[in-house]
Amino acid sequence: MDQLLSTIRGLDGNTQTLIRKIELLKSLEADVHAELQNAAHLSPKKRKREVEDWLINVEKNIREFESLEQEVQSNIRAYSKQNLAEQVERMTKEVAELVEQGNFSGGLFIEDNESIGQLLLTGPEFLQNFNDIWASLMDDNVLSIGIYGMGGVGKTTLAKRAHDKLLNESKYMPHVFWVTISQEFSIYKLQNYISQALKIGISKESDEKKRTAELFQALKNMGKFVLILDDVSKHIDTENIGILLGMDGCKLVITSRSLEVCHQMGCQKIIKVNTFSEKESWELFSKKLDCVELSPEVEEICKKMTKRCSGLPLALVTLAGSTRGMTDIHEWRDASEELDESCMGQADMENGVLPILMYAFNRLKDPKLKSCFLYCSLYPEDYDIPRDELIANFISEELMDTRLSRRAEFDQGHAILNKLEKACLVEIWTDREVVKMHDLIRDMALTITKHNPRYMVKAGLELTEIPKIQNWTEDLDKVSLMDNSIHDISPDTSPKCPRLSSLILSKNYLLKFIPECFFEQIRGLCVLNLSETSIEQLPNSISDLEKLNALLLGGCGNLVYVPPLEKLRLLRQLDLTGTSIEEVPQGMESLTNLKILYLICCNLKIMPTGILHRLSHLQELTLPYHVLHPTDVEGLKQLELFDGRLNSVSDLNRLIKSQQSEGRLRSYHIIIKKPGEVFGYDEYYPPCKVVHFGNDCLADYSLDVEDNLLPQDIEELLFEGSGLSCCLLDYFPMLNNANDLKKCDIAVEDKIECIMRISSTEEEQQSCGVPFQSLEDLALYCLPNFIGLLKWEGGGAAAPLPRGAFSQLKMLYIYDCGKMTMLLPGSLVQNLHNLQKLDVSNCDEMEEIIGDDGRDPTAKSSANVTLPKLKDLSLMNLSKLKSICKGTMICDSIESISIFNCTELKKFPLLLDGQPSAPRFLKDIKIGRDEKQWWESLEWDHPNAHNVLQPLLRLYW
Structure with missing residues (x-):
């Protein structure tokens, strides 16, 4: 930066303006990111497209400025002032525009369905209600507040707005908690909900009084707090739960459809949320319709339709x-007529919302949309439905069109959910990747499924036994009993449900036994979900479910026996993740239609040869890391996800070559271990793109470009005692152009000396590409012969480090690298403008953290070092460390510094930015308890540095 400034200081005033605005832009970007991060933990807010675009443009301009700096530093004489002046002028203008745009007067987020648009948040009655609530929250004499009104009127929106503001209120921060109450709840379940919201432990035993005492004590220790209970449908005795309203500073806020419930719970302040006026209703409808201009005739029809909604925002x-996008007058007339018929005979305003919601459902002309929407109601009320899980279930249930690949099916599932969101029938919380249903909309879906299709949904109701046999009617299509406490099924229970296609018993953690006769009269079953139960063995009658499409047993840790499966030839998905089976189920080789096979089971002893070869349609395959026949995997031409083990680098090469020709593999976690080597325990690894080289698998392989292949889109690369020697890039030259690699760990490698070589000529260096240009996380552990990240070839001045190499690095960890004397050469540091964490420990020969590599004749040993994003610096057990850097270290973003057992260090080069104050983000400086004398003896560049930093000193150990 200093060289850039000295060069451009003689240019016009735009230079200083650009520098100031770049710093302002960075601060503004940090503020926006902070607000986005805070919002991610609250309500389902979506970023506006203009915010996304702004962040992209900010990053682009900052990188361009940093690139300009590097260009000037590397070629200072050749860089013409005229060219520089033109770039400065252009960038100044662009950055100024970004600073102006970054204020976002309209906010960062699109209002979600629950918040019902900006009108609801700014209407006069809403503001009046909010002011009343806020005044009560600030009034120490008001202990409880009730917000009531009919379903869909905006009570939750009002409470959420108060919740969001409370999070920034020092009086209660950070003790502000939100709990959504289902219609069917118990004291035990409510205690669980509250303890989860408070992030405190509570005993799992059934003694409610003991749990009440525990919760009471935890709340008492918190001091002042606000607990918001949303959608309370009946009286809750808060003292029986553990909430004593007399506690100092305790506030309780409830939302309810019932005024009576507010009175029963002793709410001292009760606020009614009224429906919209006719004018407000029309404004909200117009806003959500998102139509530029309506003809007078269409507008008249629309206003008539809005009156049917009785002022309910949800309706x-x-x-x-449901009507967005219509343009033709005939469509509008038909829609109005259809709505009239739907609402006929509905005079009650409270119940009048149901026909509106039903009307919206009926306007889903595509049967797939209707089926997928109704499927969402199988989950418990107020449930956060994982989006990917939901789409996987759509596929298992065959609710969508069949596509050639799993990715194409997921794309179709995402498109369907997006259409349902646009129709305002589901909410998608993008930040948490979950789907939610408003409770009234779920009620409407359950009303539909009382007839055709016919569902029995008793999910999340804490049932201890399955419904009585008379409830299992012959016309049932789907049954969901998920997330209950069912612990047993009577031995003579045998439901007669010939049409039943789906049975969901997942998350019944106490369920251990299913009788043999249970499945005898439900032979049409297509999906059986018993995941996350305590079932120990499946009844043999499952073998006769010949129409079964999906058998889901993931998380059944006690399961040791699965009956023969050879008759289940239609089975497409089999999930045995985390079960305790020791052998693959008998007859699995007959499942030739299988597309999904999850087999990560730690007790599985062997995978019989030839099974995978028979399962040629597999799209997703996960296998235990201690079991594999690699030649089977090589022949799976439709494979898109693979998580498992290969026995050699040659097996990896064959797999990559076969998959490159097909181009399907989109996610993988591959462990390479020699035969007989066991890789710890088996655990599902989240889908990504990882290759992990284990014990000595590279020891017998030559440094041959043709043999040692890696997937081109690899994201994580790990080496653990693999026999890696000399230089990493010698083994895998393709890493010179690995544009997706984000993480690299190298551990317990006795022979490796460096990560990359720097050649003696620029031409030779340029031919190698830009290595590690996307790498964000680099960790080096226990490398006794490692001498440095870079190794120069030949004598004299070497070619400069490729611009962009390591430029995205954020985390750098160096542990137990005994031969390193210098960590970062100066020629590398200039690329590390994104480094956030630097952690170095147990390097016995380390003398310098940042030093002069002696390869750049223009470099000055006393030059300042700028690490603009460094937040965490940790140096530990570096007994010979004498210098962090020769000049001054500029890192205004530093938050934490830890230095232990580095007593040879005489000077700390932290720059205080010319001010008698600590860096504004610095929170603490940690040293050992017996190192206080060493701290007192340190030299500082700033005369007042010791006094300024002393209050931040923390002594440990």
Whole structure:
């Protein structure tokens, strides 16, 4: 930066303006990111497209400025002032525009369905209600507040707005908690909900009084707090739960459809949320309709339709979503007629929302949309439905069109959910990747499924036994009993449900036994979900479910026996993840239609040869890391996800070559271990792109470009005692152009000396590409012969480090590298403008952290070092460390410094930015308890540095 400034200081005033605005832009970017991060933990807010675009442009301009700096530093004489002046002028203008745009007066987020648009948040009655609530929250004499009104009127929106503001209120921060109450709840379940919201432990035993005492004590220790209970449908005795309203500073806020419930719970302040006026209703409907201009005739029809909504925001939004995009007058007339018929005979305003929601459902002309929407109601009320899990279930249930690949099916599933969101029938919380249903919309879906299709949904109700046999009617299509406490099924239970296609018993953690006769009269079953139960063995009658499409047993840790499967020839998905089976189920080689096979089971002893070869349609395959026949995997031409083990680098090469020709493999976690080597325990690894080289698998392989292949899109690369020697890039030259590699760990490698070589000529260096240009996380552990990240070839001045190499590095960890004397050469540091964490420990020969590599004749040993994003610096057990850097270290973003057992260090080069104050983000400086004398003896560049930093000193150990 200093060289850049000295060069451009003689240019016009735009230079200083650009520098100031770049710093302002960085601060503004940090503020926006902080607000986005805070919002991610609250309500389902979506970023505006303009915010996304702004962040992209900010990053682009900052990188361009940093690139300009590097260009000037590397070629200072050749860089013309005229060219520089032109770039400065252009960048100044662009950055100024970004600073102006970054204020986002309209906010960062698109209002979600629950918040019912900006009108609801700014309407006069809403503001009046909010002010009343806020005044009560600030009034120490008001202990409880009730917000009531009919379903869909905006009570939750009002409470959420108060919740969001409380999070920034020092009086209660950070003790502000939100709990959504289902219609069917118990004291035990409510205690669980509250303890989870408070992030405190509570005993699992059934003694409610003991749990009440535990919760009471935890709340008492918190001091002042606010607990918001959303959608309370009946009286809750808070003292029986563990909430004593007399506690100092305790505030309780409830939302309810019932005024009586507010009175029963002793709410001292009760606020009614009224429906919208006719004017407000029309404004909200128009906003959600998102139509530029309506003809007078269409507008008249729309206003007539909005009156049907009786001022209920949920009904208005849903109606607008179901009619959005219509342009023809005939369509509008038909829609109005259809709505009239749907609402005929509905005079009760409270119940009048149901026909509106039903109308929106009926306007889903595509049967796939209807089926997928109704499927969402199989989950418990107020449930956070994982989006990927939901789409996987759509596929298992065959609710969508068949596609050639798993990715294409997921794309179709995402498109369907997006259409349902646009119709305002589901909410998608993008930041958490979950789907939610408003409780009234779920009620509407359950009303539909009382007839055709016919569902029995008793999910999340804490049932201890399955419904009585009379509830299992012959016309049932789907049954969901998930997330209950069912612990047993009577031995003579045999439901007669010939049409039943789906049975969901997942998350019944106490369920251990299913009788043999249970499946005898439900032979049409297509999906059986018993995941996350305590079932120990499956009844043999499962072998006769010949129409079964999906058998889901993931997380059944006690399961040791699965009956023969040879008759289940239609089975497409089999999930045995985490079970305790020791052998693959008998007849699995007959499942030739299988597309999904999850077999990560730690007790599985062997994978019989030839099975995988028979399962040629597999798209996703996960296998235990201690079991594999690699030649089977090589022949799976439709494979898109693979998580498992290969026995050699040659097996990896064959797999990569076969998959490159097909181009399907989109996610993989590959462990390479020699035969007989066991890789710890088996655990599902989240889908990504990882290759892990284990014990001595590289020891017998030559440094041959043709043999040692890696997938081109690899994201994580790990070496653990693999026999890696000399230089990493010698083994895998393709890493010179690995544009997706984000993480690299190298551990317990006795022979490796460096990560990359720097050749003696620029031409030779340029031919190698830009290595590690996307790498964000680099960790080096226990490398006794490692001498440095870089190794120069030949004598004299070497070619410069490729611009962009390591430029995205954020985390650098160096542990137990005994031969390293210098960590970072100066020529590398200039690329590390994104480094956030630097952690070095147990390097016995380390003398310098940042030093002069002696390869750049223009470099000055006393030059300042700038690490603009460094937040965490940790130096530990470096007994010979004498210098962090020769000049001054500039890192205004530093937050934490830890230095232990580095007593040869005489000077700390931290720059205080010319001010008698600590860096503004610095929170603490940690040293050992017996190192206080060493701290007192340190030299500082700033005369007042010791006094300024002393209050931040923390003594450990």
